[in-house]
Amino acid sequence: MNEIATKDKFDLRSLPIGIFDSGVGGLTVYRALHNRLPNERFIYLGDTARVPYGTKSLATVERYALENAQFLASLGIKMLVVACNTASALALPQIRAQIGLDVVGVIGPGGRKAVEIIGGEAPRIGVIATEATVASNAYADRIHDACDKAQILQQACPLFVPLAEEGWTDAPETNSIAQKYLSVFDEFKPEAVVLGCTHYPILKQVIQQTVGENVKLVDSGEATADEVVELLHDKGLDNRNVVSGSRQLCDDLDHFFVTDATERFARVAERFLGAKPMKLEAVEVPGIDQPVI
Amino acid sequence: MNEIATKDKFDLRSLPIGIFDSGVGGLTVYRALHNRLPNERFIYLGDTARVPYGTKSLATVERYALENAQFLASLGIKMLVVACNTASALALPQIRAQIGLDVVGVIGPGGRKAVEIIGGEAPRIGVIATEATVASNAYADRIHDACDKAQILQQACPLFVPLAEEGWTDAPETNSIAQKYLSVFDEFKPEAVVLGCTHYPILKQVIQQTVGENVKLVDSGEATADEVVELLHDKGLDNRNVVSGSRQLCDDLDHFFVTDATERFARVAERFLGAKPMKLEAVEVPGIDQPVI
Numbered sequence: 297m298n299e300i301a302t303k304d305k306f307d308l309r310s311l312p313i314g315i316f317d318s319g320v321g322g323l324t325v326y327r328a329l330h331n332r333l334p335n336e337r338f339i340y341l342g343d344t345a346r347v348p349y350g351t352k353s354l355a356t357v358e359r360y361a362l363e364n365a366q367f368l369a370s371l372g373i374k375m376l377v378v379a380c381n382t383a384s385a386l387a388l389p390q391i392r393a394q395i396g397l398d399v400v401g402v403i404g405p406g407g408r409k410a411v412e413i414i415g416g417e418a419p420r421i422g423v424i425a426t427e428a429t430v431a432s433n434a435y436a437d438r439i440h441d442a443c444d445k446a447q448i449l450q451q452a453c454p455l456f457v458p459l460a461e462e463g464w465t466d467a468p469e470t471n472s473i474a475q476k477y478l479s480v481f482d483e484f485k486p487e488a489v490v491l492g493c494t495h496y497p498i499l500k501q502v503i504q505q506t507v508g509e510n511v512k513l514v515d516s517g518e519a520t521a522d523e524v525v526e527l528l529h530d531k532g533l534d535n536r537n538v539v540s541g542s543r544q545l546c547d548d549l550d551h552f553f554v555t556d557a558t559e560r561f562a563r564v565a566e567r568f569l570g571a572k573p574m575k576l577e578a579v580e581v582p583g584i585d586q587p588v589i
Numbered sequence: 590m591n592e593i594a595t596k597d598k599f600d601l602r603s604l605p606i607g608i609f610d611s612g613v614g615g616l617t618v619y620r621a622l623h624n625r626l627p628n629e630r631f632i633y634l635g636d637t638a639r640v641p642y643g644t645k646s647l648a649t650v651e652r653y654a655l656e657n658a659q660f661l662a663s664l665g666i667k668m669l670v671v672a673c674n675t676a677s678a679l680a681l682p683q684i685r686a687q688i689g690l691d692v693v694g695v696i697g698p699g700g701r702k703a704v705e706i707i708g709g710e711a712p713r714i715g716v717i718a719t720e721a722t723v724a725s726n727a728y729a730d731r732i733h734d735a736c737d738k739a740q741i742l743q744q745a746c747p748l749f750v751p752l753a754e755e756g757w758t759d760a761p762e763t764n765s766i767a768q769k770y771l772s773v774f775d776e777f778k779p780e781a782v783v784l785g786c787t788h789y790p791i792l793k794q795v796i797q798q799t800v801g802e803n804v805k806l807v808d809s810g811e812a813t814a815d816e817v818v819e820l821l822h823d824k825g826l827d828n829r830n831v832v833s834g835s836r837q838l839c840d841d842l843d844h845f846f847v848t849d850a851t852e853r854f855a856r857v858a859e860r861f862l863g864a865k866p867m868k869l870e871a872v873e874v875p876g877i878d879q880p881v882i
Contacts, residue, residue, distance in 0.1 A: 344645070345639070345645060345649050346638070346639055347644075351640075351754075351850070351853070352637070352638060352849050352850055353849050353850040353851075353853075355849075356638050356848075356849040356850070454751060454754075454755055455748070455751050455752070455755060457751075458747060458748050458750075458751045459748070461644075461747075462747055462748060467769075468765070469762050469765050469766050469769070472761065472762050472765070473762050476760075476762070555649075556645050556646050556648075556649040557644070557645055557646040557649070558646075560644070560646075583876075
């Protein structure tokens with residue numbers, strides 16, 4: 297247990313859960329968490345001034361991720377969820393080393409979930425993700441931690457993020473691009489495919505059609521939300537001050553920060569979640585060596 | 590004429606020309622300049638840690654552009670070319686106000702070129718660009734400065750940048766996406782279409798096929814290079830120390846800086862220019878309020 301927690305556990309419980317992503321994609325993780333934890337408050341940071349992370353280098357993604365983590369920690373949170381797959385793949389150990397809080401990434405939960413739902417000795421698992429996530433091999437490592445004989449094939453799908461952001465979820469072009477990227481699985485015949493980027497659930501339908509209805513799609517965000525619920529219970533960190541009234545996505549108990557383009561974020565949030573954040577602010581995330589305000 | 594120039598014109602002439610872009614796209618402008626000016630040296634900065642600019646806000650693009658301009662000015666240049674359309678559209682006056690050098694953007698030259706090659710009283714001009722460039726209306730403003738009766742239709746093509754970076758220059762999906770975006774021109778029937786993003790010349794062939802062979806495509810980078818040549822002559826800033834031997838793109842007289850992912854930049858540079866930069870360095874561009882090293 298971290299230092300702050302031992303000081304005053306009761307106070308810690310009432311703090312919100314922090315979530316960060318490179319941009320809007322992590323809203324799918326926020327939704328999954330919000331649906332499971334109506335008694336918790338969330339602070340979401342979307343690093344829209346520096347999005348995307350998936351085509352950037354290890355050193356840069358690490359720096360951005362640490363800055364985001366430090367910013368959220370400075371606001372007072374009881375747990376940190378790294379909703380961005382690329383940041384989880386490249387910077388989770390560094391974030392854990394830097395901030396004195398429990399940190400949950402999306403790679404471990406997604407990988408374990410794939411192993412769990414397929415079962416058997418040597419499950420065949422496909423992983424689709426950004427270039428940086430694929431290059432890091434993080435999914436393959438976590439899947440092998442859970443099942444050392446798992447057979448894995450990874451594929452980067454760089455155009456899926458801009459297609460999801462354009463809202464072309466059922467365009468014939470999206471279908472055709474999906475067929476091109478996912479044809480690597482024709483021979484491999486995966487039993488499950490991990491959606492290893494928070495944008496990809498937006499394209500779930502076209503991905504499912506392309507890989508075939510019998511292939512199980514694993515939403516890392518959903519798997520992460522399950523593990524966060526467990527961890528909160530295990531650590532006794534659930535909020536005991538019961539929230540009165542019914543909760544809505546993006547209601548005024550949840551606070552959203554973006555590093556750029558507030559209006560665009562609100563627009564995409566409405567498309568992803570059916571509601572605009574009631575509390576949405578633009579902030580500048582301080583550099584690692586700069587003082588946190 | 591700026592202050593430095595009046596101090597010692599001879600020294601100033603031998604300085605390189607600075608070029609910056611949000612990433613790799615500006616290499617098409619570098620190529621056009623290099624081909625016209627074999628006696629000049631260039632310093633190129635690609636802000637690959639913060640690419641793309643086209644989906645970001647005015648305030649953020651302005652800040653990034655000023656930081657890039659200041660970085661290049663600190664290295665000693667005689668003229669600055671803002672190769673990025675989005676930065677040119679959103680931040681040119683601010684850059685000019687901040688650095689004591691001649692600054693050339695790509696919007697003015699591209700707009701003027703379109704008016705010039707079509708001629709007549711009311712040329713019909715299409716503009717394709719990023720969301721931010723289209724929203725700024727900068728091309729329409731510059732075109733109207735050159736010809737107040739010009740008829741203009743603008744269209745944002747957000748997927749063209751990732752398609753160009755993926756190298757899908759003749760994929761059927763690119764063709765189909767081009768048809769979707771450019772169908773707005775079916776009725777408008779432009780005489781010229783300005784390629785208002787430095788990535789778009791990579792997709793020139795598919796764009797030409799889609800709008801029809803009789804429509805003139807204007808490459809803003811080429812138009813900019815023409816104006817830079819003129820400006821250098823007019824200001825008497827041509828380098829008088831004749832460079833010996835024949836020049837090659839990316840040779841060791843030109844210096845390339847990127848803010849991230851050096852290897853990826855070298856790979857894309859090779860695809861765009863047929864050669865990898867001999868001098869390529871990763872740098873951190875200081876914030877506006879930080880001291881420039």
